Amino acid sequence: xxxxxxxxxxxxxxxxxxxxxxxxxxxxxxxxxxxxxxxxxxxxxxxxxxxxxxxxxxxxxxxxxxxxxxxxxxxxxxxxxxxxxxxxxxxxxxxxxxxxxxxxxxxxxxxxxxxxxxxxxxxxxxxxxxxxxxxxxxxxxxxxxxxxxxxxxxxxxxxxxxxxxxxxxxxxxxxxxxxxxxxxxxxxxxxxxxxxxxxxxxxxxxxxxxxxxxxxxxxxxxxxxxxxxxxxxxxxxxxxxxxxxxxxxxxxxxxxxxxxxxxxxxxxxxxxxxxxxxxxxxxxxxxxxxxxxxxxxxxxxxxx
Numbered sequence: 001x002x003x004x005x006x007x008x009x010x011x012x013x014x015x016x017x018x019x020x021x022x023x024x025x026x027x028x029x030x031x032x033x034x035x036x037x038x039x040x041x042x043x044x045x046x047x048x049x050x051x052x053x054x055x056x057x058x059x060x061x062x063x064x065x066x067x068x069x070x071x072x073x074x075x076x077x078x079x080x081x082x083x084x085x086x087x088x089x090x091x092x093x094x095x096x097x098x099x100x101x102x103x104x105x106x107x108x109x110x111x112x113x114x115x116x117x118x119x120x121x122x123x124x125x126x127x128x129x130x131x132x133x134x135x136x137x138x139x140x141x142x143x144x145x146x147x148x149x150x151x152x153x154x155x156x157x158x159x160x161x162x163x164x165x166x167x168x169x170x171x172x173x174x175x176x177x178x179x180x181x182x183x184x185x186x187x188x189x190x191x192x193x194x195x196x197x198x199x200x201x202x203x204x205x206x207x208x209x210x211x212x213x214x215x216x217x218x219x220x221x222x223x224x225x226x227x228x229x230x231x232x233x234x235x236x237x238x239x240x241x242x243x244x245x246x247x248x249x250x251x252x253x254x255x256x257x258x259x260x261x262x263x264x265x266x267x268x269x270x271x272x273x274x275x276x277x278x279x280x281x282x283x284x285x286x287x288x289x290x291x292x293x294x295x296x297x298x299x300x301x302x303x304x
Contacts, residue, residue: 001069002062003255004055005247006081008035008045011060022246027056034244040210048080049278051299063251066259074266074296075258078112083254083265085206085245086112086172090120092204092241093168097121102146102157102165102196104189105172105207106134108294111268113170113206114143119263126166128153128192133293137268148180154195165198174207175216175224184217187226194233203240268294274301 009021015033016024027035028043038047045056055061065076086109095101101117103110106129117125118141127138128146135145146156158165171193175186186209193203211224220227233240257263270293273281281295 001065001073001076002058003065003076003079003251004048004053004058004062005084005251006036006039006048007061007244007247008037008043008056009061009248010057016060019249020246021061021248022244036244049275049297051275061248063248063255065255068259072258072266074269074272075264076255077296078265079251079254079258080247081245082108082112083115084247084250085109086114086170087116087250087254088245089113089170089172089204089206090116090168091250092202092206093170094202094204094239095120095122095168098123099167100124100126100161101167102126102128102169102193103143103172104128104153104169104193104196105174105177106131106138106145107172108268109206110134110170110172111137111141111293112265113172114138115141115263115265117170118142119257124160124166126157126160128157131288131290133270133291137293140267154192157196161198165196165201167198168202168204169193169197171203171205171207175209175213175221175226177207184221186213186216186221187228190226191229194229194236194238197236197238199236199238201236201238203238205240205242206245209242266296269296271295272301273297274303275299276303 007021008027009016009024010026013025023033025033035043037045101122103113106127114125114127125143126146127143130149139145171189173189177189179185179188216222284292
């Protein structure tokens with residue numbers, strides 16, 4: 001069995017040769033670097049939620065799984081996307097052992113960032129969300145849940161870091177973030193991070209942001225722009241890394257952590273469903289229905 005990264009990459013262009021498989025120069029149309037399965041603007045490649053998937057440059061992209069691959073496929077499937085993406089967030093945030101890390105977003109990627117931070121021996125990991133089921137999962141791996149529905153998340157983080165803020169932070173929500181009143185605001189988590197992270201701290205942003213968003217509530221955001229507090233970001237001397245994850249930089253090592261029983265990323269899985277029930281699964285997950293924290297689709301499974 002193999003794990004295929006969500007990135008499509010050739011392995012031979014100048015970016016791939018530098019390990020930047022997230023920005024392959026050959027897998028998309030000329031002038032655009034980066035490609036992915038079923039992702040808008042990321043090339044002609046069909047989505048991976050399918051019975052079969054054609055993997056271009058498979059000799060480069062595919063990662064062979066150990067002998068327990070079939071038995072532990074719910075763990076290894078996370079190596080294709082969300083586990084490396086969560087790890088990448090902490091890498092861009094420059095997290096070191098003993099540091100504190102605040103993660104905005106307790107969805108699958110945010111929870112993988114929390115798992116990554118605990119594996120890296122962060123002294124405190126805060127996960128900010130408003131959904132109890134997500135916060136419970138964060139607490140199960142030793143992270144500190146911050147329920148933003150119960151008060152200002154920035155103040156809650158500062159209260160637990162002697163008023164200084166976390167050493168670093170991760171943005172794992174993206175452009176569809178919502179502010180406290182429930183209105184969509186693509187800048188809110190970025191600005192919360194600027195406030196939550198200490199002076200000279202670091203931020204890794206892996207939540208998806210887009211160059212245009214026709215469904216946004218105003219003209220500025222429709223152009224993919226955000227009202228970002230760059231003044232405070234600059235004043236605090238913070239650094240920020242952005243962009244999609246280069247899966248191949250990490251997936252081999254994350255596979256080994258799973259194989260050697262150092263972690264079990266499938267702890268977030270709430271549902272295993274046949275492919276025919278994918279529309280129902282997407283609907284429930286997108287609506288943030290209670291208990292729908294992560295769905296694994298299994299084409300071989302028969303519908304009930």
